[in-house]
Amino acid sequence: MGLKEFGMRCDWIAVDWGTSNLRCWAVDKDGRSEAFAESDRGMARLDAYEFESALLELINEWLPASGAVEIVICGMAGARGGWIEAPYRSAPCAPMSAEMAMSPVTRDQRLHVTIVPGIKTARPKHDVMRGEEVQIAGYLADYPLDNGVLCLPGTHTKWVHVKNNEIISFRTFMSGELFDLISRHSVLRRCIDTSQWNNGEFEQSVDRIFSRPEFLAGDLFSIRAESLLGELPPDLTAARLSGLLVGAELAASKNYWFGHTPIILGAERTAQLYQSALAKLGIEARLFNASASTLRGLAKFRQLQGNTP
Amino acid sequence: MGLKEFGMRCDWIAVDWGTSNLRCWAVDKDGRSEAFAESDRGMARLDAYEFESALLELINEWLPASGAVEIVICGMAGARGGWIEAPYRSAPCAPMSAEMAMSPVTRDQRLHVTIVPGIKTARPKHDVMRGEEVQIAGYLADYPLDNGVLCLPGTHTKWVHVKNNEIISFRTFMSGELFDLISRHSVLRRCIDTSQWNNGEFEQSVDRIFSRPEFLAGDLFSIRAESLLGELPPDLTAARLSGLLVGAELAASKNYWFGHTPIILGAERTAQLYQSALAKLGIEARLFNASASTLRGLAKFRQLQGNTP
Numbered sequence: 001m002g003l004k005e006f007g008m009r010c011d012w013i014a015v016d017w018g019t020s021n022l023r024c025w026a027v028d029k030d031g032r033s034e035a036f037a038e039s040d041r042g043m044a045r046l047d048a049y050e051f052e053s054a055l056l057e058l059i060n061e062w063l064p065a066s067g068a069v070e071i072v073i074c075g076m077a078g079a080r081g082g083w084i085e086a087p088y089r090s091a092p093c094a095p096m097s098a099e100m101a102m103s104p105v106t107r108d109q110r111l112h113v114t115i116v117p118g119i120k121t122a123r124p125k126h127d128v129m130r131g132e133e134v135q136i137a138g139y140l141a142d143y144p145l146d147n148g149v150l151c152l153p154g155t156h157t158k159w160v161h162v163k164n165n166e167i168i169s170f171r172t173f174m175s176g177e178l179f180d181l182i183s184r185h186s187v188l189r190r191c192i193d194t195s196q197w198n199n200g201e202f203e204q205s206v207d208r209i210f211s212r213p214e215f216l217a218g219d220l221f222s223i224r225a226e227s228l229l230g231e232l233p234p235d236l237t238a239a240r241l242s243g244l245l246v247g248a249e250l251a252a253s254k255n256y257w258f259g260h261t262p263i264i265l266g267a268e269r270t271a272q273l274y275q276s277a278l279a280k281l282g283i284e285a286r287l288f289n290a291s292a293s294t295l296r297g298l299a300k301f302r303q304l305q306g307n308t309p
Numbered sequence: 310m311g312l313k314e315f316g317m318r319c320d321w322i323a324v325d326w327g328t329s330n331l332r333c334w335a336v337d338k339d340g341r342s343e344a345f346a347e348s349d350r351g352m353a354r355l356d357a358y359e360f361e362s363a364l365l366e367l368i369n370e371w372l373p374a375s376g377a378v379e380i381v382i383c384g385m386a387g388a389r390g391g392w393i394e395a396p397y398r399s400a401p402c403a404p405m406s407a408e409m410a411m412s413p414v415t416r417d418q419r420l421h422v423t424i425v426p427g428i429k430t431a432r433p434k435h436d437v438m439r440g441e442e443v444q445i446a447g448y449l450a451d452y453p454l455d456n457g458v459l460c461l462p463g464t465h466t467k468w469v470h471v472k473n474n475e476i477i478s479f480r481t482f483m484s485g486e487l488f489d490l491i492s493r494h495s496v497l498r499r500c501i502d503t504s505q506w507n508n509g510e511f512e513q514s515v516d517r518i519f520s521r522p523e524f525l526a527g528d529l530f531s532i533r534a535e536s537l538l539g540e541l542p543p544d545l546t547a548a549r550l551s552g553l554l555v556g557a558e559l560a561a562s563k564n565y566w567f568g569h570t571p572i573i574l575g576a577e578r579t580a581q582l583y584q585s586a587l588a589k590l591g592i593e594a595r596l597f598n599a600s601a602s603t604l605r606g607l608a609k610f611r612q613l614q615g616n617t618p
């Protein structure tokens with residue numbers, strides 16, 4: 001990584017601390033990412049006192065011998081059971097504000113840590129987000145939205161309605177986690193082959209469940225029965241399961257995306273999956289890189305705090 | 310158990326060998342169960358060569374010093390990956406026939422084992438059952454049905470359409486397994502308290518998802534969000550999740566139970582849950598003990614084979 005010479009250019013450190021992963025960027029004075037490091041020490045695996053060492057493990061080489069470095073963190077590190085609980089701001093609201101951020105005390109005096117607060121909503125149902133608000137802010141910093149819809153796919157996919165650059169409402173869907181649970185831990189694990197993919201089968205399953213959401217419960221076991229009876233080739237199984245779950249999600253989130261051109265902020269493969277599912281339903285969606293919007297959002301948060309012009 | 314004196318009265322042995330459990334009954338000449346034994350050595354935990362010893366562990370004391378005892382087995386012992394694969398008979402058909410049973414070779418010459426075949430169907434979708442056909446046969450032996458519907462709730466609930474005492478079609482739902490997976494292994498595990506139950510919340514959730522099955526995908530994460538925000542008391546969480554899943558199942562199985570008085574063959578608590586869910590939708594259902602119907606069905610199978618008058 002050549003960090004000896006690099007160290008001088010690390011102006012601050014951006015951190016996305018999720019449930020399963022920890023990702024850190026060293027950022028220079030011009031806002032460019034100069035180094036990246038990640039580990040699987042996500043919030044779910046750590047007790048509160050372990051966060052500082054998990055962070056140091058990745059960023060130690062970036063730190064100066066003396067003097068402090070600002071570290072801005074978004075995501076589950078601020079959840080209950082995380083490093084320190086950061087409050088939720090209430091939607092409708094701007095995706096970020098300088099208020100309500102939290103700073104855990106660190107043993108290493110070089111670390112000046114700030115955790116971005118999450119957002120909660122009470123309508124249409126109670127819901128929460130942590131980390132996605134930063135991605136949304138990062139996207140809106142470059143592409144303001146009068147009235148639009150963002151989709152942030154992942155383990156827990158968020159659908160978000162934005163008006164005048166404020167988050168009006170949002171809803172979370174567990175489709176990603178359900179896919180993992182069912183394909184790895186249920187009776188279907190014996191027949192689901194996640195190494196193969198068939199997009200036609202995926203789109204057909206999306207369409208079926210979107211039109212008839214009540215078929216979901218029965219169609220899940222059909223994957224096993226059809227496999228046992230030689231009626232479902234292994235290369236279709238993962239796409240079938242994924243299509244059933246995404247189809248159910250799109251049926252439930254229709255009031256978000258209908259009549260809009262959703263913007264999907266996600267990792268490439270997952271984002272393309274959602275784009276293809278929406279296309280099957282006649283909806284055009286645009287893709288935008290999630291990591292880029294996270295980094296842009298965290299930089300924006302520093303501006304809001306007045307730490308940078 | 311006092312088996313020395315009991316041993317003389319063990320005419321044959323009935324076995325229900327499921328995915329997770331093994332249950333055995335010693336049956337006397339009059340068809341009465343004289344002893345019962347069970348273990349957690351279900352099919353999922355055993356390799357083919359381990360089935361004989363798992364069985365002997367439970368029934369050894371019931372066996373005579375010499376001479377053979379007939380052992381009739383239903384359930385997953387006959388599945389692919391079980392003791393020996395028994396074929397599937399094709400519905401529409403009577404729940405049992407003397408044909409296509411399988412007999413694994415045993416090292417212990419006292420064991421004369423027969424495994425009842427399963428049933429498959431191609432309509433409305435491909436599906437399979439192993440074990441439930443014996444319960445159905447046992448019920449029908451005493452309560453013939455011209456045209457009716459049976460519900461066999463469990464890890465994998467079956468809804469079965471019966472006409473003239475034959476199985477016309479059936480469908481499997483994974484609601485029980487999904488409840489286990491979600492409440493024990495998903496992000497919801499932190500907030501679901503399975504030690505408490507609220508039947509009002511259960512019925513309300515059944516009703517909500519039955520009317521709007523597309524709400525399921527979003528309502529799952531709401532359990533976590535509402536819990537985090539203090540909007541869902543812990544004593545409602547398990548009933549909420551169960552209600553959402555059973556509501557989705559009842560939406561998907563409506564063509565089975567609508568216009569019928571379903572007969573629920575199940576363990577007491579689960580059967581009552583389904584009865585209460587159906588009552589909420591205006592459907593009266595009758596309960597019948599599942600173990601009794603299994604035992605009766607296995608005895609009936611012996612008759613079909615001509616081993617008993």
